[in-house]
Structure formats: structure tokens, C-alpha cells
Amino acid sequence: xxxxxxxxxxxxxxxxxxxxxxxxxxxxxxxxxTSTVCICMPIVPFSHSQPESLxxxxxxxxxxxxxxxxxxxxxxxxxxxxxxxxxxxxxSNRSSVRAVCLAVSGVNHPTDQQRIMNWLRDIFPRHVRLYxxxxxxxxxxxxxxxxxxxxxxxxxxxxIAYGFTEDGKEARAxxxxxxxxxxxxxxGIAAQALTAIIKAHDGRGLNxxxxxxxxxxxxxxxxxxxxxxxxxxxxxxxxxALVPVVVSCAEAGDEVANKILLDxxxxxxxxxxxxxxxxxxxxxxxxxxFPLVMVGGVLEANRSWDIGKEVINCLSKQFPGxxxxxxxxxxxxxxxxxxxxxxxxxxxxENYKS
Amino acid sequence: xxxxxxxxxxxxxxxxxxxxxxxxxxxxxxxxxTSTVCICMPIVPFSHSQPESLxxxxxxxxxxxxxxxxxxxxxxxxxxxxxxxxxxxxxSNRSSVRAVCLAVSGVNHPTDQQRIMNWLRDIFPRHVRLYxxxxxxxxxxxxxxxxxxxxxxxxxxxxIAYGFTEDGKEARAxxxxxxxxxxxxxxGIAAQALTAIIKAHDGRGLNxxxxxxxxxxxxxxxxxxxxxxxxxxxxxxxxxALVPVVVSCAEAGDEVANKILLDxxxxxxxxxxxxxxxxxxxxxxxxxxFPLVMVGGVLEANRSWDIGKEVINCLSKQFPGxxxxxxxxxxxxxxxxxxxxxxxxxxxxENYKS
Numbered sequence: 218x219x220x221x222x223x224x225x226x227x228x229x230x231x232x233x234x235x236x237x238x239x240x241x242x243x244x245x246x247x248x249x250x251t252s253t254v255c256i257c258m259p260i261v262p263f264s265h266s267q268p269e270s271l272x273x274x275x276x277x278x279x280x281x282x283x284x285x286x287x288x289x290x291x292x293x294x295x296x297x298x299x300x301x302x303x304x305x306x307x308x309s310n311r312s313s314v315r316a317v318c319l320a321v322s323g324v325n326h327p328t329d330q331q332r333i334m335n336w337l338r339d340i341f342p343r344h345v346r347l348y349x350x351x352x353x354x355x356x357x358x359x360x361x362x363x364x365x366x367x368x369x370x371x372x373x374x375x376x377i378a379y380g381f382t383e384d385g386k387e388a389r390a391x392x393x394x395x396x397x398x399x400x401x402x403x404x405g406i407a408a409q410a411l412t413a414i415i416k417a418h419d420g421r422g423l424n425x426x427x428x429x430x431x432x433x434x435x436x437x438x439x440x441x442x443x444x445x446x447x448x449x450x451x452x453x454x455x456x457x458a459l460v461p462v463v464v465s466c467a468e469a470g471d472e473v474a475n476k477i478l479l480d481x482x483x484x485x486x487x488x489x490x491x492x493x494x495x496x497x498x499x500x501x502x503x504x505x506x507f508p509l510v511m512v513g514g515v516l517e518a519n520r521s522w523d524i525g526k527e528v529i530n531c532l533s534k535q536f537p538g539x540x541x542x543x544x545x546x547x548x549x550x551x552x553x554x555x556x557x558x559x560x561x562x563x564x565x566x567e568n569y570k571s
Numbered sequence: 572x573x574x575x576x577x578x579x580x581x582x583x584x585x586x587x588x589x590x591x592x593x594x595x596x597x598x599x600x601x602x603x604x605t606s607t608v609c610i611c612m613p614i615v616p617f618s619h620s621q622p623e624s625l626x627x628x629x630x631x632x633x634x635x636x637x638x639x640x641x642x643x644x645x646x647x648x649x650x651x652x653x654x655x656x657x658x659x660x661x662x663s664n665r666s667s668v669r670a671v672c673l674a675v676s677g678v679n680h681p682t683d684q685q686r687i688m689n690w691l692r693d694i695f696p697r698h699v700r701l702y703x704x705x706x707x708x709x710x711x712x713x714x715x716x717x718x719x720x721x722x723x724x725x726x727x728x729x730x731i732a733y734g735f736t737e738d739g740k741e742a743r744a745x746x747x748x749x750x751x752x753x754x755x756x757x758x759g760i761a762a763q764a765l766t767a768i769i770k771a772h773d774g775r776g777l778n779x780x781x782x783x784x785x786x787x788x789x790x791x792x793x794x795x796x797x798x799x800x801x802x803x804x805x806x807x808x809x810x811x812a813l814v815p816v817v818v819s820c821a822e823a824g825d826e827v828a829n830k831i832l833l834d835x836x837x838x839x840x841x842x843x844x845x846x847x848x849x850x851x852x853x854x855x856x857x858x859x860x861f862p863l864v865m866v867g868g869v870l871e872a873n874r875s876w877d878i879g880k881e882v883i884n885c886l887s888k889q890f891p892g893x894x895x896x897x898x899x900x901x902x903x904x905x906x907x908x909x910x911x912x913x914x915x916x917x918x919x920x921e922n923y924k925s
Contacts, residue, residue, distance in 0.1 A: 285802045326795040390773040393798050396810070398766035412752035419744040420845030421752075441680040444747050448639045451805070456750070491774035 226301045230310040241315045242274065242307060243560060244300055245553025247355045248282035248321035250374060251454055253295055254549035255279075255303040258557065260315055271550065275307035283323040285394070293336060296321070300340075316346040318556035320355030320548065322375075325392070348559050353379035353392065355552035360510030360544040363554030367508035367540075368492050370485060370528070372515035374457040376402035378488035382496050390491040391484075395453060401484030403457030403515045409477045410463045411447060411456070414440050417473070425473035426466045434462050460515060467522045481515070482524060486531040499536045506538035512548065580655045584664040595669045596628060596661060597914060598654055599907025601709045602636035602675035604728060605808055607649055608903035609633075609657040612911065614669055625904065629660035637677040639748070647690060650675070654694075670700040672910035674709030674902065676729075679746070702913050706902065707733035707746065713905030714864030714898040717912045721862035721894075722846050724839060724882070726869035728811040730756035732842035736850050744845040745838075749807060755838030757811030757869045763831045764817045765801060765810070768794050771827070779827035780820045788816050814869060821876045835869070836878060840885040853890045860892035866902065 241260040247253065257275040279299040284292040296319065304310060319337060324330055330349045337347050357369035357379060365387075368380035376399045377392025395404050414431060416422030418440035428440060435446060447456070466474035489509065493499050498507040509532070516525035525541075532539050544551070595614045601607065611629040633653040638646040650673065658664060673691060678684055684703045691701050711723035711733060719741075722734035730753045731746025749758050768785060770776030772794035782794060789800060801810070820828035843863065847853050852861040863886070870879035879895075886893050898905070 285799070325798045326793070329799075388774070390775055391769075393766075393769045394802060396762055396765065396801050397769045397798060408750055411750065412747075415745075415747045415751045419842075420742070420849050421744055421841050439680070444679045444751060445639070445683075447750050448748060487775050488773075495774050 226297055227311070229301065229305045233305070233308070233310055240274075240309065240313060242304075242309050242313050243315055243553055243556040244303060244317045245355070245549050245551070245556050246296065246300065246317070246319045246321070247352055247547065247549035247552050248292075248296060248319065249352055250281055250283045250286050250322055253279045253282040253299050253321075254547060255299040256549040256553040257303045257307040257309065258553045260557070260560070271546065273550070273553075274309070275303045276549070277302035277306060282321055284321075284329075285323045292321075292323075297340060311341055311345075314341060314345050316348070316556040316560040317341065318348040318350065318355070318552040318559065320350045320352045320552040320555070322352045324349060324351045346556075346560055346563060348556060350552075350555070351377070351379065351389070351392070352548065353377045353389065354381075355548040355555065356512045356544070357381070357510050357551065358555045359512070359546050359548045359551030360542040361508055363551070363558045365555070365558075367510065368489055368496075368498060369510040369512060370489050370516065371512045372402055372485055372524070373513035374403050374454045375399055376405070376485060376488065376513070376515070378485075378492045380492040380496050380498060382498065386496055388492045388495040390488040401481040401488065401515075403460045403513075404453045405484070406463055406477055406481050406515065407456045407459040409480070410459060410466075410474065411443060413473045413477065414443060423473055426469060426471040427463065427474055430462050430466050431459060434459065457514075461520075464520050464522050464524075468520065478522060478524060479527075482527040482531055485515075485524070485528045489528070489532055490535065493536060493539075499538060503536060504538050506540055507536075508540050508542050510542045510544060512544060518543075580651055581665070583655065583659040587659070587662070587664055594628075594663065594667060596658075596663050596667050597669055597907055597910040598657060598671045599709070599903050599905070599910050600650065600654065600671070600673045600675070601706055601901065601903035601906050602646075602650060602673065603706055604635055604637045604640050604676055607633045607636040607653050607675075608901060609653040610901075610903040610907040611657045611661040611663065612907045614911070614914070625900065627904070627907075628663070629657045630903070631656035631660060636675055638675075638683075639677045646675075646677075651694060665695055665699075668695060668699050670702070670910040670914040671695065672702040672704065672709070672906040672913065674704045674706045674906040674909070676706045678703060678705045700910075700914055700917060702910060704906075704909070705731070705733065705743070705746070707731045707743065708735075709902040709906035709909065710866045710898070711735070711864050711905065712909045713866070713900050713902045714896040715862055717905070717908030719909070719912075721864065722843055722850075722852060723864040723866060724843050724870065725867045726756055726839055726878070727867035728757050728808045729753055730759070730839060730842065730867070730869070732839075732846045734846040734850050734852060736852065740850055742846045742849040744842040755835040755842065755869075757814045757867075758807045759838070760817055760831055760835050760869065761810045761813040763834070764813060764820075764828065765797060767827045767831065768797060777827055780823060780825040781817065781828055784816050784820050785813060788813065811868075815874075818874050818876050818878075822874065832876060832878060833881075836881040836885055839869075839878070839882045843882070843886055844889065847890060847893075853892060857890060858892050860894055861890075862894050862896050864896045864898060866898060872897075 245256045255277045277299045279295045282292045282295045333349045365381040366383045379389045414428045499505045599610045609631045631653045633649045636646045636649045687703045719735040733743045768782045853859045
């Protein structure tokens, strides 16, 4: 097992009295651009259909762990730290761990997966089962209670659609960040709104209520000042935080804000369509039922202009069998349920072989 | 006069023998995101109509001086350094300087202008006339030989349209950077191309030749790897450098690449239209003649798919009097000509008063 360079993260293990026959546990981790959450659960039978009764031992929270955003070293330190805190809180140590599912944003390619897996291998004892996934997979599992079937649409600061067939085929769409076309995301919506202000100001676009509303919100006195504000801080979340202002303007009837939200609905629906069609989730006749797990601030149904509802309306014309789910547990619990399911499946397969 | 903190930049002045009655000079500076150029010219009469015969004493070059991009301190050090080198090369020092025109990108608001002016004031003797402009103004002057009349369209890594009426009214459009709608720029074109690759790959968009062409150019083996490549380095110029590949694909008939270039033409034309209409450059009947200075790699006419030519075609339908100019001198010379003109005008006005 790895001894941490600063010799701190795992120090609690030496001081800890682990009860003889202490519980076997699993770790589920959801690592995003905004925060990172780790859940520790015991390996005991439980009802997958009742989110309320999940036996959660501990929950730990940390900051950003997207390596594209904070770099490899900082991302790893955050991930290792949050796992150590969750284990320590649950009164367990690494020798009690049976499986870990690390679901982190920025895993876009098998090489990303392998790199994280190699690093994770050094932290835990040899026999621990390790699973590395894109964080969208944990979000899907949080809506299906650990079953990898159907599609998840995440629209928060960023956006991605990710899906699985029951026989394990997977596909994704979007999730490539703001430069590479995630226009339906919170960042995408807000950046379009800022652009609309500039275009109205310089004569390229229609006048819009977005100008006064957003400048007020930011305490700026002119559209020119928006340029300095925008580039002063590269954080995508800071820009995405303007989405509620855009929704308010659309609700008040502003044409430009309505167009931005309608475009966002089209973009989000197009990501789901691409995944559903590539995986054939809607069956041959297009009418098959499949779950669509919906996650993230942009899709939350708390406004009269309801982006999530419009996405469903748009999708159900083409796929009448789409079954929307808003998860009752957080994605980190989804990751823990995934670890639980993977572990059970592999154990059963091994028992069968032996 | 300012003594530079490191005591180095202006040291040459102490070692220099300036001839009695040494020439009075002006400095013109073009500071952009890619490079910064400073020109030193004598204050002597010359023919404004003959770019070949301009009496240039010295030229100095440095790196980026956009404060939004490298920060205030680094930007200022670059600007001060490049002016010192130009003066030193021309055998002059700060007491010979009569006027300075600093045309730098990132000047978007009177407060930006004032901040730079205050700083510049500390460097030069009290009597030196100082002018601070957006770098687009120097580009306009480079095509009109120092006269502020007409419109300039710049499309390189970024894009901006900037115009002046003969009686000094000014207007601009775009120039707000990639987050705020500069979609016709080199960066905008290339980012759309990268997005098209991701969309084709994940099933949201049409197949396109851009995929193999750009992946080959970058030495990547899959569209997924583009994500890591894109976010590994935030430089806009690195992405904009892919424009020639997009043009090649459009020339070869690729539908997606053609659409991207046509959209870029529309965006660029729309910036010019906004400026021309706000300033009434086309006169009341829309047929008045006005110069349109065209600058930047995206507008260079060296390909059969000629973006600059298409922008002109698009504009001349609405403004038959548009008169395109491709400057024969660089923008820093435009800045020097501006300093020259401002200085002459102010001197004449003062002579008239006294």
C-alpha cells in the first residue's frame, strides 16, 4: 500500500482500533468540477428499490477533482484525501475495503481511465476491486439504483448524455466542455446571454432585457465592462451562475432569452437522441421504454420556464417510451451502488467458476 | 521621468550621445495578443500617399501586451521595453519624443484608456502628447495612411470592426473575445471545426472531412483525444492556427467546413454592417463611398475559398460604395501616423490660438 508523500493522509489508520471482524465496505466517489463526494457503505444485502433505507456509513466532501481543470497532482490529492476522510469517519481502514468506484469528470478516453486505475492500484491492497468511470455513469446509477441501463442527461455548469444497454454497450454525446460544443449547458446558456448583450450593445443584435438584468446582477454599469468581467476569471461555474437571470428574462417574455433557452433545449435533446439512437434504447420501432435520468441545476423543475420538461416534451415526440427519472440520491451514492453491483456480479461469477 | 524599478529599461539614455539639435521623433505602438511592435519616426513633412517612402527610423518587436491575457504588470513591462528599444535603435531618447500613440488590444472602455494613460504619463516628460487607442484604430490608420475615416475589419485570432466618421464619431462591433461572440474570428472558425468533429463522432452531427484532416494535423488518433488537446493549453492562437485546414476541407467540398466558413463570413459582415449603420458611413441613401480596411490572417486572399472576398461580396449588396483596402504598411506604422496627425492638428490649433 502506498505511503503518502506527506505521510498524512493515511495516518489515521495507525491510530485506529478496527474491531475484529470489522465490516467489509465499499467506496463510491463522484468527482466533478465543482465538488467531490465520497460515500462509504457496508457490503450487506439491502433493498435497491428504497433509496431512503440505504445503509450509508459515512460521507465526505472536497473540492474540484477534474484533472483538466486543476491538474493531475491536485486532482489526485483531492481524491485520495476524500476517500481517507470517508473511511476514517466510518471507522474503517483500507484493509476493510472490498471495492471502489471512482466516477470522475474528465475521463474521456481509455487512457484517462488506465492512468487513474494505475494510480489507484498503488493506494489500495491488491485484492480490492477498482472501477473508474466518467462521473455521468454515477449519475445514471443514482437514478436507476445502480443498474446500468438507460440514458442520463446531466446539465449543470457543463452537460453530457451517457447511456448503457442492458448487455453493456455504452455511448455518450457532448461532455466535451464549452469550447467543443456543450451549448446546452449552464455555461452555454449564460455565455449566449452575455454574447446577446454585447450584440445588442454594438448593433449586431436585438435589444434584450438580459442587458439590464445581468448588468444589475453583476453590479456593472455598461456592456463594455462585461468584457473585463468575463475574462477576469476563467471559472465556467461563475458564468453558469447567471442561468436563473436568463430564465427570469425568458419568463418575463424577452424574445432573445426565450430563443437562448429554446436553443438549449434543442441541444440537450439532441445529445440524448444521439445516445438513444446509437444504442437502440428505444427498440426497433422507436417506442420501447427506457429510463432517462435527469441531473443538474439546468434541469431542475422549479421555474415556470422548465428546461427539463421542455427537453422531455421534445424527446417524447420521437421516443414515446422515454421514462424520466429525477434521482432521490446523489451521484456519489450511485457510484457506491455501482461498486456494490460490480463486486457482487464478479463474486458470483468467481463462485460459479470455482 | 520614471526611473524603472529594475533600473535597466532606460539605462541606455545615460550612455547615449544625443546630437545637439537631434531630431524630434514620434512613437507608434501596436500591441496585440500575439506580438507588440513599436515604430519610431522623425517629425518631418512627408507624403502620406506613398507608403514606400515613409521615413522610419527604427522598429522594435516584443511579445503579447494584452492585459486581459498576460496581466497588467507583464503587459506594461513589454510596452515600456519595446518603446525603449525603438528609441535606442533610432539613436534618440525620451527628451526627443514629441508624441506617442499606444494602440493596444484590450482597450474596451474609457477606464482602460485612462489607466494606461496615467501609467504612460509617468514614463515620458510632461510635454509629450500621449494617445491611447484600441489596436483596431492603428489598423484602420495603416490602411488610410493616418486618416481616421471609414471602417476597419480585423480577423486574425480574434475579430473586431471599428469605424470613424470624418467629424470624429466612432463605433465598434465585436472584439469582445471568444466567450462573447467573436464567432467570425480565426479562433471562432477553428473552434466550430473542432466542435463539428465531436458532434460527428458522437452522432449529433454530419460526418465531415474535418475529422481526419484535423486529427492528422494534430497527430491525434481519435476524436476523444481532442478534448484533452483542447484544454491542455488555453491559448486562443493555438486553436486559430487550424483555420488553413478548415479552408482546405471547404475547398475540397466538405459541407460542414463550407457551412462554418459561410457562417464566419456572415458574422464578419454583420460586424461591419453594425458599425457602418451606426455611423452612417454609407450616407443617407446607402450608396456613399467609404473605405473598409481589411486586416488579419483570416482575410488574406491567398486561397480559392477567399473569406475576405466573400465578406466584401456580402457587404456590397447592401453598401455598393464600400471601398476595400488591404494596407501596405503594418498597424504600428498606422499608430505612428496617427501620433503624427494628432500632433500636427493640436500644434496648428495652438498656433492659431496664440
